[in-house]
Amino acid sequence: MTLITLARLFARRAGGDPSTIVLPAVAFAVVTLCTTIVTGGVFAFFTFGGPNGSTYRMLALLALVLLVIPLASLGGAAARLAARRRDERLSSLRLLGASAGVVSALTVLESTAVALGGAVVGAVASLGALPLFGLLHFDGRALGAAIWPPAWVFVAVIAAVALLSAASAALGLRAVVLTPLGVRTRVVSARVKWIRAVIGLAVLIVAVAVSSSLNALAAVGGLVLVVAVLLTGFGAVLAMLGLVGPLVLRGFGRRWLRRASAPAQLIAARTVLDDAKAAWRQVGALAMVSFVGVFTGIGVAFTQATGDEDVATRLLAADIRTGVLLTLVMSFAMVACAIGVNQAAGILDRRALYVSLDRIGMPIAVMDSARRRAVLGPLLVVTIGSTVCAGLVLFPLTGYTLLLQPVGLAIIAGCIALGIGLVWGGLVATEPVLKRVVSAGVPDPA
């Protein structure tokens, strides 16, 4: 039996839930679309000259850093779901005489094909979206044709998405081969060690110390060194959040568990506590984005409220706000997609469990509520927590700006609310998957 014959059989036997192809394909398309637009934006900002040119370039790189994590998280989620489709068909193909190596190759091939399809759709969509983003005004003029990245960027992004999917599928296969049952029923809950808090604090202290010496650095190494240090500092703070975030979520999970009275609340709290790191991975990308969004939002609103700056500075402030809003919305959109994809994968993984819960009389609404709470709880902690932190850091300015420029802050708050709505939409989008799984039941031997 040739690889091609098996590949055809593999594709034909897919049947089942179309969401397992459509969701990752859409997610790959969104990843490609966002990556292309962001890269285009970076290219456009690098064409800027004038006194603020270097600032624009730095801001573009900052936005890129902020968007890398949600992009990677979405790409990883899509790749995992694409690879997961293999599970139910693996045994059939083995029975037909395919070796484990051939089946693994087919799985990687199929996941890559889904990624490639989605990426091409995303690239085509970006051809339509880039002119729209070109209408955005920065530095007093429309981005226009400057937002179009070179052709090789499209090819590189498509190739990178396909490679990411192939690597994730291969790694996923290895994990299932190594611990087929351990993946299914976690023996012990994932531990979150307190050493993370200590490391996180150390990183924060170093980041603050370095940022306070930026003037000295600029004198020694110029702007390039300052930008490099800033980006490294940003990455360090992101890493610090990754260390501390799960601890914070675990604290909230314990609180939710103590207060849980309904089944959905209990299951959601236990889900967060069971793997706080996984809960953080789903929403953590929004911590930094929300913080930066609110931080810069307050700063910009303050600048506009005081009205004693020159035209160039006011223009820059307005541009920063536009950039922040774009980054916020794109981050939330990607996280919403990643959550939708992760949830769909989770439902398919736990198909038999959901069917059994339906059989013991648990309403689907309760199962859905548990899923929603397990995501929205951490999401609200992360976004509201980051928002409050940013507000506290700039405390005197926050109050002043709230009084003098409430609209500016309301726009940022509206964007965050819209983002939470997008994530909620991502969760709602997977409800039909759960309903289909429950109504289809599991194959019975007799």
Add this chain to the structure above:
Amino acid sequence: MESMQTLIEARSLFKDFGPTRALRGVDLTISAGESVAIMGPSGSGKTTLLHCLAGIETPGAGQVLFHHVGAVVDVAALSDRRRSELRRTAFGFVFQQGLLLPELTAAENVALPLLLLGRSRADAVAEASRLLALLGIGDKAESRIGELSGGQQQRVAIARAQAAQPAVVFADEPTGALDSVTSAEVMTALLASTVGSGRALIVVTHDAGVAARCDRTLHMGDGTIAETTGAAAPRVGEAS
């Protein structure tokens, strides 16, 4: 047996899955406090029969009458929501592989049906711990499911099945994934917690040893009850 009250009656049950006829006019009566094993080769219709009796599947034709609290309910005629409610309040289930929520502790898994019925969490968990203790795993109440052996997981599932004090417990291959010694222990626990407490037990099994411990064994073949064996006599209306 004659003094027992009728609990579930199946009348002329037919069920098709596409072109395949899974049940062909099955008649069956099960009494309160009775244990009934359903055996048969794969594809004989035993799980389909169990699902129809439990309101998981609706038969294409025929009735499933459930006698409960002085009333008779046609299970097959109920809406999805009402059948789900019936399964929550009056039926218990034990599956082949426990199918417990891995995030929850053993006690929380057992408490789940009670929480669904609106009981307070403290009450539900206390009752769950009591049931686990009765089944000999009281010390595992706070353990996570992944920390328990297969036999212990099935005991948790048995405790969960009886938490809401159902009139009947449906078990689908409850010992299918266990070794023979653990299988015997689990069956003892299952019988004690159901028939021993006046509940009916309907168990689908491939294991003749499990079937031998039930009052009756229905042997299914080609969608019908081909033969009834065991200590109890065939009920009125059943094929024999």
